[in-house]
Amino acid sequence: MGDTNATLNAKGDTNNFEIKSGTLGPDVVDIRKLYANTGMFTYDPGFTSTASCDSALTYIDGEEGVLLHRGYPIGQLAEHSSFMEVAHLLLNGELPSADALDDFTYTITRHTMLHDQLRQFYQGFRRDAHPMAIMCGAVGALSAFYHDSTDISDPEHRKISSHRLIAKMPTIAAMAYKYAIGQPFMQPDNSLSYTGNFLRMTFGVPAEEYEVNPVVERALDRIFILHADHEQNASTSTVRLAGSSGANPFACIAAGIACLWGPAHGGANEAALNMLHEIGTPGKIPEYIARAKNKDDPFRLMGFGHRVYKNYDPRATVMQKTVREVFEALNVSDPVFEVALQLEEMALNDDYFVEKKLFPNVDFYSGVILSAIGFPTTMFTALFALARTVGWVAQWNEMISDPAQRIGRPRQLYTGPAQRDYVPVDKR
Numbered sequence: 001m002g003d004t005n006a007t008l009n010a011k012g013d014t015n016n017f018e019i020k021s022g023t024l025g026p027d028v029v030d031i032r033k034l035y036a037n038t039g040m041f042t043y044d045p046g047f048t049s050t051a052s053c054d055s056a057l058t059y060i061d062g063e064e065g066v067l068l069h070r071g072y073p074i075g076q077l078a079e080h081s082s083f084m085e086v087a088h089l090l091l092n093g094e095l096p097s098a099d100a101l102d103d104f105t106y107t108i109t110r111h112t113m114l115h116d117q118l119r120q121f122y123q124g125f126r127r128d129a130h131p132m133a134i135m136c137g138a139v140g141a142l143s144a145f146y147h148d149s150t151d152i153s154d155p156e157h158r159k160i161s162s163h164r165l166i167a168k169m170p171t172i173a174a175m176a177y178k179y180a181i182g183q184p185f186m187q188p189d190n191s192l193s194y195t196g197n198f199l200r201m202t203f204g205v206p207a208e209e210y211e212v213n214p215v216v217e218r219a220l221d222r223i224f225i226l227h228a229d230h231e232q233n234a235s236t237s238t239v240r241l242a243g244s245s246g247a248n249p250f251a252c253i254a255a256g257i258a259c260l261w262g263p264a265h266g267g268a269n270e271a272a273l274n275m276l277h278e279i280g281t282p283g284k285i286p287e288y289i290a291r292a293k294n295k296d297d298p299f300r301l302m303g304f305g306h307r308v309y310k311n312y313d314p315r316a317t318v319m320q321k322t323v324r325e326v327f328e329a330l331n332v333s334d335p336v337f338e339v340a341l342q343l344e345e346m347a348l349n350d351d352y353f354v355e356k357k358l359f360p361n362v363d364f365y366s367g368v369i370l371s372a373i374g375f376p377t378t379m380f381t382a383l384f385a386l387a388r389t390v391g392w393v394a395q396w397n398e399m400i401s402d403p404a405q406r407i408g409r410p411r412q413l414y415t416g417p418a419q420r421d422y423v424p425v426d427k428r
């Protein structure tokens, strides 16, 4: 047991702050009384050294490349679990019994339909609207249809809103795709698995039966597991901050979707595949690696680097293995995978990437698989949002039910003008 106190000697004062320990990972210095005791704020743009909350959902060890959900390693969950089982684990804290999993899956399945008025909502978009623009709008609009369950102080309301969000994301995402390609929306089929139902709503057509490919279903379900939750990343922190004001869960998840869309975050999977296509052949890799290292060039290797992982992202390991499985099962190949493998190899042997500890992250290989399955690049981040809704909802529930939670309201270091008097326009 290390020190339990941190001492700050500043401006002639000495203040002590409690050091708190969690189950795993870095201790924290509890600075909640810092401003009251010292009149000073901490300063941490980008929150590189800030714990915004305590949470029991997900643990990441960035140095060791470890990712645990409720204590279970991501590699074991990807190998042995299902997305519905991981959803139950994140929401309820334990791996479910077979009966509990059946009940949970049945409940989610029974909420996959959308209010028919929402179909009209889609008609207002241009056909070439980015699916993430539609996802932001459609999920935000859900609160207009569920006034019966937006009292966040009611655990039952929180539960049904959580189930509705997890259940309806595949339907909303599939409809965004259908709308873009001008095909009719497909209604959910409750006889299929969560992921199988999504595949049919996306790639099936009313004119014929759709056969779910079990290998693709398993691969996509595993990809959803890999994207389910990831501690206090930017979009999860957005959901928590929106939720801290008491906003309804649909509005909070819509805020998370908007944040995830950024190319530095969930939008990186779309940007990574576009980058691999732009590179085109292994021969052009050195040119792009040189650009990524050039301080005067804004280009970055998309799908590389991470705020927390300073080792290989364990999700990227599973993703690369899944590429090989899907290619073999579908008997396809894609020269872009070869470009990705050689790019990884060259980058990981380059001092710049080694010194800055830049490794492939979850977004580096995901686009290669999603493209092989048939998704356009514009759908990649929508799929990330579909899967991350489980984590966002679990984190939102954890925050709302924490008695210590308060509205999030950071302060600042003010660098603007000191007070000055108004000058009439004829005197300026």
Ligand code: SDX
Pocket: 046, 229, 230, 232, 233, 234, 263, 264, 265, 266, 268, 292, 293, 299, 300, 301, 302, 303, 304, 305, 306, 307, 308, 356, 358, 361, 362, 363
């Ligand atoms: C996700 O937080 C999460 O958990 C996110 C996520 C999740 O599951 O929720 O894991 C999902 O968002 C994964 C990350 C996807 N984004 C990308 O792949 C985009 C490319 N990566 C980078 O933009 C960057 O690595 C970030 C945004 C991921 C991390 O940014 P940081 O932690 O703020 O690091 P930084 O931008 O300060 O970079 C540190 C240094 C810089 O060089 P110096 O100024 O120190 O000289 O590394 C360089 C950067 O220029 N660098 C890169 C690079 N990433 C960082 N150089 C080239 N290519 C890159 N990809």
